[in-house]
Amino acid sequence: MTQPHDRIPATTPTEALAAPQASQTRVAVVGGSLTGATCALLLLRAGFPVTVYEAAPAAAPRGGGLIGLEHPALDVLDRLGIGQQEILAHPSETVREVTLRDRQPIHTARHQYPGRNTTWSLLHHALTRRLPDGVLRPGHRVTGLTAHGGRPHLLFANHRHAAADLVVFADGRTSTGRRLLDPARRLRYAGYVAHRGHTDHASPHLRDFLRLEPGPGCQYNVAPIPGGLDWTLYLTCAAADYTHYFGAPPHRRTFALPRHVSDTARALVDAHAALVLPAAHAATVHATTVRMAAPVMDIDAPTRMAWPIGAGWAALIGDALAPVRPHTGRGANNGIEQAAALTVALTQHHRWGADLATALDGWQRRQLPAAVTAVRQGPLLGAHLGTGS
Template identity: 30%
Template sequence: MVTLHWKDLWGELRARIPDDCYLGGSHVTRVVGTDTTTPGLVLDDGSQHDFDLVMFADGYTSVGRSQLFPDSTLEYRGYVLWRGLLPESQVADPRPLEDRLYRFSLPRLHGNGVFYLVPGEDGSIAVGERYVNWAHYVPVSPEDLRDFLIDKDGQHHATSLPPGGMRPDAEAELKELLVEHLPPYFAELTSITDGTFAQPIYTYLPAAYRRGRVCLIGDAGSVVPPFTGSGVFKASKNAIDLGAAIAAAEDLDQALEKWSDTETETAHRLAALGDQMEQAFVWAAPDLGTMSAGEARAWWTDSISFPEGFTYIAAQDQR
């Protein structure tokens, strides 16, 4: 597993875009001319900009997707990712976290959680300056989701609750629940974290990645259950594959069609893996703490059967 700081990732990508091509703060409201060879983007100031090729990389609530495929809807999976970032300086003894990623199943509860260290605010990885990043997948029924997304000021959020936005009663309730189920060290990390935030988990499976000369990239194109850890990989692979397909082809429309078919198939395969992992980690998670290494390995190989040979278990540990 490779961990990256979002700020570094964004900075590296942004540095490759010339300033005069980057309209920061502009919002695309719609795409026009999707069935022509020069589709156009309309911005919130009313201006229209025409291109040979348009790529929407506008995330899981994509404006582009909703216009290309008006019937597309996100599917809520019945659980949210509740997250916290705790400054390492507030942890009495951070040593157990060093070079480890802990994943917990929660006996008697659906869901699971992870804890690991990430770089600090300025990217520092010095001891004492990092953050403990934790995340718990917690079921919230579709009926309760609307209430869950009301913040501490009574505002309803359509997609996620931002850091510090959760209602104190909702945050306290989750902390109480988790403290009851986690080992004391990790229960403490969870309960002392301020400003937690949450994101409902959705999926979207595409029929295609393009219409005409308008393409979808990343979460705009597909959203799979998060356990595959493939969000950034998928977004960058869509873009790299698109560049390669266009460079190799003589006919742009044929290249786009072929690219769309390949990316659609990959998304469906990723979703199939994500479904299995979601089932194993959220809805049918065993009490890993009571299992022997052999039992845990058997649970994993029985749970994840597609794609063939996929494993998290390092080669030396398989013996």
């Protein structure tokens, strides 16, 4: 039997005053992709009322390619009940880097990746299927943010509006939140494109992430995904050519979906693959029917992540804060880590009465360096590859 002195002492009225519960902070997350959906699930689990406003209609076709997640991001997902068996593209941790000359391998290096590969589609499905009914509001494009009655107020393209205590903008590379909160930071096209494709037949010889470096201005990555292969071919491309190939300039069409990929763009990629890749890989590219593309973009490094709006707050996370070049492998990792750290700060506020401004300031101070590092690393990696302008 438990003796009285073994029991955890009951909270005295004085201690209860020292650790008050802050009033419930209502959170609006803008953007229901990887960062926004992760943030919403973490905040819901921590007890916050959350609504996710997503511009894309529920039925809009969406999808994306291979994404490497490092251990901290995988651990966040694990804590949300998203185990690796549900999201892994392939189990290997090995990256093989092959230098090519005249389409033949002349040097191979191997290293281990401190994480695993998933795909945008696998991870997005795993996240969004866990959102309780009614949390995700598709077809809600945010166009403005004001302070109304002392609280942040979101305005939508469909003329609706909604109030919250904290607005978390996770609305991606062309973020409306960034335009409203930090308007001086504009996207700049880096002068090259990540052409992507999924094949629906796997190669029995390919188990790892394989990177081929044929020479300046070009890189090819290929890896297994469930039921096939995912590849990316980076090629230098003038902005005017991008517009011609994908129907809009790079800063407007930051993702070219399969329906945007013109026959001219397909022919260009096929011709380059034939010119620089070993025959088997060129054949993989040629056989790929589903293609996409993403122009590589730069932005000035962020200097802050949170802004007061009336008596409430607005914050930028993920690509909304800092879209980084794909070679850094940090975009989704940063978004997930920022979402997890934001949940910690808000929990300290809600559960233990921490001052919200101080908690958000601490969050920003801890998270900004990783975002700044990745923004600065991108052009260095691009220069090493000889890609872009």
